[in-house]
Amino acid sequence: MLNSKDVEKMVRGGLKGMKAYTPVDPVDVLTGRAEVPEGDTAKLDGNENPYGCSPRVQKALAGFQDYNRYPDPDQRDVRRALAVYTGVKADSIVAGAGSDDLIDIILRLFIEPGDRVINCPPTFGMYPFCTVIAGGEVIKVPRRPDFSLDLPAIKKVIDAGTKLIFIASPNNPSGNMAGVAEIKELLSRDLILVVDEAYVEFSGNSLTPLVKQYANLIVLRTFSKWAGIAGLRAGYGICPANIVPYMMKIKQPYNINMAAYVAILESLADLDYLQNTVNAMVKERDVLFKGLQQFKWLKPYPSRANFILCAVLYRSAKDIYLGLQKKGIFIRYFETPELKDYIRISVGRPEDTLRVIAALRDM
Ligand SMILES: Cc1ncc(COP(=O)(O)O)c(C=O)c1O
Secondary structure: OOOHHHHHHOOOHHHHOOOOOOOOOOHHHHHHOOOOOOOOOEEOOOOOOOOOOOHHHHHHHHHOOOOOOOOOOOOHHHHHHHHHHHOOOHHHEEEEOHHHHHHHHHHHHHOOOOOEEEEOOOOOOHHHHHHHHHOOEEEEOOOOOOOOOOHHHHHHHOOOOEEEEEEEOOOOOOOOOOOHHHHHHHHOOOOEEEEEOOOHHHHOOOOHHHHHOOOOEEEEEEOOOOOOOHHHOOEEEEOOOOOHHHHHHHOOOOOOOHHHHHHHHHHHOOHHHHHHHHHHHHHHHHHHHHHHHOOOOEEEOOOOOOEEEEEEOOOOHHHHHHHHHHOOEEOEEEEOOOOEEEEEEEOOOHHHHHHHHHHHHOO
16 A cells, blocks of 8 residues: 555656745735734735726626536637627637636647746746646746846747747836837747736737737736736636637636636626726826835836836845835735845835835835
8 A cells, every 4th residue: 555655756756846836925814924903904915906806796796696507618708708808809819717827728738848938037936837837848038137038048048949938018026018029029939929918907018919910929818907806816818719729628627717707707897997996006106116216225117017126225125025014014025046135016005105105214
């Protein structure tokens, strides 16, 4: 009979030493580390929508009667509604449990053990995480000091074994966009380019129209940020139409759950409301940026998303993170080879900005 050690030995070799993904903790756990009463907190660590979801989503989910039924595996209504929202045909769209799900589906579809995937850190951690799980090899091409892509270095590493490259635009955590010329240059190479537009509603510039022109471009989007339903997990990919049937075939059949399904449709039926919250966040991004610029020991980077990255000068980013945490303000800090002593603050409501600036002033 196998003992527990034997079973552990069966874990795939490539996954044993793999670094875990660093997720954000839920607010009750974070509040436990703060010195403030419950509810008296500002959660600015997950790039979420502080205004919540559309009231139409709340109402529809409360009254929904069919939770006992499986959702449509072909995602018909959702893909039709997304086609109207994005201006591409429904047969170019695949929906998933967050864009994370799409990242996973794409890698499972294209990557065989040993295939190479280019990642340009600092960027979203899910790309190398899912690449390793799919058995691919991550080829790291760090961004330049201003967080722009190092195109000559990217071109240099592309070889016959390179299948795919991920580019987030706006990039998380730096907030800057990739240039259209850079994207077109990469599209001219023999590899699949996945452009992650998780924050596109805050930037206003999408590369979606290019999907019709290029056979090797996939654009990812999400409802987590602008639509305020991160907890329901809803995202989608805009993909070359000939690749969609493969993605639909290998995805988990019921990957978007019934609540997310309803929430997507209701969000898309309440665009004016959601656009107002997006506008409020874009306006608040400027207020936060100006507020952060007052501090000589912080260097905020201009952002086209709903967060601002700051280099912390003469101090430790972790100390700032811990100091704010004590006061019930939750942000992210980074101590990686590409980002040493940086913090990232999500854009919140005006009262959150006032609170974070006042707390930083006390430090
Ligand atoms: C660039 C980027 N892509 C994708 C995601 C994940 O989005 P979702 O919640 O749709 O899985 C995030 C979340 O932080 C992100 O920053």
